[in-house]
Amino acid sequence: MPEETDAVTDLDLTLLERRVDALLEPFATVGGPGATIGVVLDGRLAVHRHAGLANIEHGVPIGPATRFRIASVSKQFTCAAILMLAAEGKLSLEEEARSYLPELPALADRVTVAHLMHNTSGIRDMLEIMRHGGADLGTPIRLQDLVEGICRQRTLNFAPGTRFLYSNSNFLLLGLIVERLTGTPLPEFLHTRIFAPLGMSETLMTPEVRQTIPNLATGYMPDGQGGWLRAPHAFPLHGEGGLVSSVRDLALWDRNFTTRRIGEGWLDGLTVQTPFTNATVNRYARGLVVRPYRGLETASHGGLWPGYRTEFLRVPGLEVTVIVISNNAASDPSLLGHRALDAVLETRPGVHPVPALPPKAELEPLAGTWLDPETGATLDIALPEKGGATLSTHGLTVTAEATEDGRLASPRGSSVFLVRRLEPDTVEVEQDAGARGIWQRVPEGAALPAGLAGTYRSQEMAATWTVEEAGGKVFVRARGPVAHGQPWEVAPIQGDHLRVIVPSPLFRAWLDVRVVREGEAITALEASGGRAKRVRYERIAEAVP
Numbered sequence: 001m002p003e004e005t006d007a008v009t010d011l012d013l014t015l016l017e018r019r020v021d022a023l024l025e026p027f028a029t030v031g032g033p034g035a036t037i038g039v040v041l042d043g044r045l046a047v048h049r050h051a052g053l054a055n056i057e058h059g060v061p062i063g064p065a066t067r068f069r070i071a072s073v074s075k076q077f078t079c080a081a082i083l084m085l086a087a088e089g090k091l092s093l094e095e096e097a098r099s100y101l102p103e104l105p106a107l108a109d110r111v112t113v114a115h116l117m118h119n120t121s122g123i124r125d126m127l128e129i130m131r132h133g134g135a136d137l138g139t140p141i142r143l144q145d146l147v148e149g150i151c152r153q154r155t156l157n158f159a160p161g162t163r164f165l166y167s168n169s170n171f172l173l174l175g176l177i178v179e180r181l182t183g184t185p186l187p188e189f190l191h192t193r194i195f196a197p198l199g200m201s202e203t204l205m206t207p208e209v210r211q212t213i214p215n216l217a218t219g220y221m222p223d224g225q226g227g228w229l230r231a232p233h234a235f236p237l238h239g240e241g242g243l244v245s246s247v248r249d250l251a252l253w254d255r256n257f258t259t260r261r262i263g264e265g266w267l268d269g270l271t272v273q274t275p276f277t278n279a280t281v282n283r284y285a286r287g288l289v290v291r292p293y294r295g296l297e298t299a300s301h302g303g304l305w306p307g308y309r310t311e312f313l314r315v316p317g318l319e320v321t322v323i324v325i326s327n328n329a330a331s332d333p334s335l336l337g338h339r340a341l342d343a344v345l346e347t348r349p350g351v352h353p354v355p356a357l358p359p360k361a362e363l364e365p366l367a368g369t370w371l372d373p374e375t376g377a378t379l380d381i382a383l384p385e386k387g388g389a390t391l392s393t394h395g396l397t398v399t400a401e402a403t404e405d406g407r408l409a410s411p412r413g414s415s416v417f418l419v420r421r422l423e424p425d426t427v428e429v430e431q432d433a434g435a436r437g438i439w440q441r442v443p444e445g446a447a448l449p450a451g452l453a454g455t456y457r458s459q460e461m462a463a464t465w466t467v468e469e470a471g472g473k474v475f476v477r478a479r480g481p482v483a484h485g486q487p488w489e490v491a492p493i494q495g496d497h498l499r500v501i502v503p504s505p506l507f508r509a510w511l512d513v514r515v516v517r518e519g520e521a522i523t524a525l526e527a528s529g530g531r532a533k534r535v536r537y538e539r540i541a542e543a544v545p
Helices: 010-028 071-087 113-117 126-132 143-151 168-182 186-195 247-259 267-271 333-345 360-366
Strands: 035-041 044-051 053-055 220-222 228-230 243-245 289-293 296-305 308-315 320-326 368-371 378-382 390-393 396-399 417-423 426-431 436-441 454-458 463-470 473-479 488-494 497-503 508-518 521-528 535-540
Touching: 010 035, 010 044, 010 333, 035 247, 035 333, 044 247, 071 113, 071 168, 071 186, 071 243, 071 267, 071 296, 071 308, 113 168, 126 143, 126 168, 143 168, 168 186, 247 308, 247 320, 296 333, 308 333, 320 333, 360 417, 368 488, 390 417, 454 521, 463 535, 488 508
Parallel strands: none
Antiparallel strands: 035 044, 035 320, 220 228, 289 296, 296 308, 308 320, 368 378, 368 436, 378 390, 390 396, 417 426, 426 436, 454 463, 454 535, 463 473, 473 488, 488 497, 497 508, 508 521, 521 535
């Protein structure tokens, strides 16, 4: 009998190229934006394929040198800079972040540099802070506006170290720490210490989104009528997501994990996980998510910015890496990346099969809206006509995957979200740190509570919400330090629980809102988004004429 071998032959590569081309085929036929996929095998960029247009207006195709905004894939480079400085004795990961950034508020809870790196700080996300005041990612603002928003917070999402919640604020602050300690702007530091030594000539940090960059693909989003719009984005970028790069350069970065041209003393620190205070595992390491896939350990991160989506997926034990970047806001690089990885794993021994979703008849009882009565969080489960199931929280919709124990899971990301049906009208939801809750089905026909109209104010958000009725509907008008938002529709959920619909360039988001009462009187609203929890808006007494 022939011996088993992991050696990749020319025919294996031909088959892999065809598998990747099949994944890209939908982008090749619509005359719109597209994607590029690179597969690194044993230290070489073995497959690099592209489809679609980098610029629709001029008919420029995506090619090997096309660059994209890689958004949150930038976070691992910011963490690399922090680890580099720690190895040089210039900072301690266990030191309080406020020691390096004294403008941060003095809180009862101690937030360390390590908490920032692991997304366990509890600090609210700066993008959501701005959204509460009516600003979306297309609103021109300054970096200082983001910093001031973070510094206004006097409460946290949770006690540091007890839970995970993704927050861009953490990585902006890490980037600022690098600048304070070195006296060097973060773009210059990353170029000098990482990109130039590794030959990553197609990678740079661009704090100003209006900067012209050769070979940069334009980001697009669907216009809802079969065409495309340029995706609006005007927020400044920093340590949380400011890099422009390419498949070729990210492959060079991946290669450094093997060659150690830089980082011999600190590079492995990027995948070090720190448990929560209850000793359960936090899969978010330091700018990379460490999680199993089909029995293999992976280290990955995605990126999402208006018109751009990225997946950087490593399987260190096999020396396999998949890189997917797209300028199509409707694409799913994480799914594409894992399907490309599946193609690599086809002939590998010992790889677990992908668990199959239950049949549609078993999924149908899960369809609908669900409410966590403890937190006011809501979940939509839908069954698309094409099959499968989707999970939506705060408006972000993902295609559910099955787990080996029969639950539905939010796929492949940094967050833990697992759903199991218990009774006809209850499900169990497990999230990070082993937190479990019993969620209840929301019956149809709910009405908004009476007496919502009025003015509400949050000091932490520096935002005023005016709730008013118009045309038989209820809307919120948000006014913050940099913007006056468009009307946001208010939708009933159940009793004193409701949703405020907040459209954004990324997706149609919503805030879960709970009415706070003293007796029968409404005295406040408590709003929770995906990354900013329990924001309290106190009702302002109406002036008596």
